[in-house]
Amino acid sequence: MRAVRLLALPALLVLLWWAVSGSSFYLPSPLRVGQAFAETWFSERLTDDVLPSVGRLLMGYAAAGLLGVGLGVPIGSSPRLRATLEPVLEFFRAIPPPVLVPLIMLLAGIDTPMKVLVIVSGCLWPILLNTVEGVRALDEVLADTCRMYGVRGLARLRRLVLPGAAPQIMTGLRQALSIGIILMVISEMFASSSGLGFTIVLFQRQFQIAEMWSGILLLGLLGLGLSALFRRVERRVLSWYYGSGAARA
Amino acid sequence: MLEISALNKAYQSPGRRVEAIRSITLGVGAGELVCVVGPSGCGKTTLLRCVAGLLPASGGEVRLDGVPVTGPPPRMAVVFQEYGRSLFPWMTVRQNVELPLKEKRVPAARRRELVTGSLEAVGLADAADAHPWQLSGGMQQRVAIARAVAYEPQVLLMDEPFAAVDAQTRADLEDLILRLWRDLEVTTLFVTHDIDEAVYLGQRVIVLSSSPTEVMEDLKIDLPPGRDQLTTRSLPRFGELRGHVYRQIQRARGER
Structure with a gap:
């Protein structure tokens, strides 16, 4: 029953696509795109374009995560640091990363470091700002409890700060994931000779329309897969949070 | 044991100074159970936070065994009013009780002993692996009490610990505190707004004035030591003491 509900709308959309396709050169039928998908992506393009793209995405995302949480914890803990930095951070966040x-x-340059850096420059801000907010809003009673029972230093970070800020940090990470996928593609559209973004632009220039569509489809599926993976990790990390939410409701 | 002398606390903000506590002097002897009552908003919690070393005093001092308190002393435990916020929701009951012991570098075997013992003492041996949010309010406060007890404190501070639980649970928890206090002989300072509770639990009751706070009366509770919800509360003397404290607090309210 759940599977039916999950797949009903996608199936309907594919049918609709089928119905309107063929009317235009630019809109090939699902079958044609499916063929192109199999031919294009189950080939050396997988190892030459797709995997390096995903690798750069994960690299940039991980770096932004470490940097964002690493900077966010001290900034969130110190009101003075926060007052000084927050306007600047908001400014940087407001700049569209592309x-x-x-x-x-x-x-x-134009190689891997540039692409990873572009991804970091976009992913960092939501993670950083959400971490700052999460650490700032830690429960005062819990903080007092830690002081009373001599929980300080690294133990405090591990037992209080990180888990307490985890719901916010995860929100930041979720926002950063979708930004990361966008920037992965964009970074490859400039002066690049490989990668998913590059390949899609290449197909478009060579009027390989079905192949171009299949690339877009692949990106959509990639985003879907990554966000499903993310949700699983989040459920696990924040099980106490969802549990307590359910208990309160 | 615990000496509070001429304690003063004022909150300073630009252009404004609010004196919460004018001057409080009181002592708690070793093994004593002293209750502090006062009209609402009289700075009971401020007093307790100063005693705990969580809040710096503006004047006067708090001494524990002759040593001035400048930060949370190592052998002091606090049970806060907000049980829901003083337990770590991401830890199980056992982990919550065990964490302070880990930080105190108590060896693992002894730690297990203390955790099990204190959870048994509060009647929660079965709930060790539950998360706090799976328990009722009264049970959560029991966990906080077990955590304080396992810590083996010299001094136990309680900040209106039962203000947010229902009446029946409250009576149970009061008796639990009396039992633990008797068994462990731990010096206890118990802050409450509930006059009945103060008279029922305390060997002495300190009545505070309204803010800026001073000690109005240091009243010895001459009720028989073996207290019982039914018999103690129906003693004529209990009624007299309660009436006396009630009048004092009414007076404190009227004065300002």
Whole structure:
């Protein structure tokens, strides 16, 4: 029953697509796109384009996660640091990361470091700002409890700060994941010779329309897969949080 | 054991100074159970936070065994009013009780002993692997009490610990505290707004004035030591003492 409900709308959309396809050169039928998908992506493109793209995404995402949480904890803990930095952080967050691509290209060239850096530059802000907010809003009674019972230093970080801020940190990480996928593609559309974004642009320029569509489809599936994976991890990390929420409701 | 002398606390904000506590002097002897009552908003919690070393005093001092308290002393435990917020929701009951012991570097075998013993003492041996949010309010407060007891404190501070539980649970918890206090002979300072509770539990009751707070009366409770919800509360002397404290608090309210 659940599977039916889950798949009903996608099936309907594919049917609709089928119905309207063929009317235009730019809109090939699902079958044609499916064929192109199998031919294009189950080939050396998988190892030459897809996996390196995903690898750069994960690298940049992980770096942004470490950097964001690593900086967010001290900033969130110190009101003075926060007051000084927050306007600047908000400014940096407001800059759309794609416009940084030309700048980062000047600084880091056009290879992997540039692409990873672009991803970091976009993923960092939601993680950082959410971590700051999560650490700032730690429960005072819990903080007093830690002081009373001599829980300080690393133990405090591990037992109080990180788990207490975890719901917010996960929110930041979730936002960063979708930003990361966008930037992965964008970073490859500039001055690149491989990667998913590059390949899609290449197909478009060569009027391989079905192949281009299949690339878009692949990106959608990739995003879907990563977000499902993320949700599993989140459920696990925050099981206490969902549990207590359910108990309260 | 615990000496509070001329304690003063004022909250300073730009252009404004609010004196919460004018001057409080009181002592708690070793093994004594002293209750502090006062009209609402009289700075009971402020007093307790100063005694615990969580809040710096503006004047006067708190001494524990002759040593001035400048931060939370190592052998002091607090049970907060907000049980729901003083337990770590991401830890099980056992982990909550065990954490302070780990930080105190208590060896694992002794730790297990203390955790099991204290959970048994509060009647929660079966709930060790539950998470706090799976328990009722009264049970959560029992966990907080077990955590304090397992810590083996010299001094136990309680900040209106039963203000947020229902009346029946409250009576049970009061008797639990009396039993633990008698068994462990731990010096206890118990802050409450409930006059009945103060008279029922305390060997002495300190009545505070309204803010800026001073000690209005240091009253010895001359009720027989073996207290019981039914018999103690129906003693004529209990009624007299309660009436006396009640009048004092009414007076404190009227004065300002």
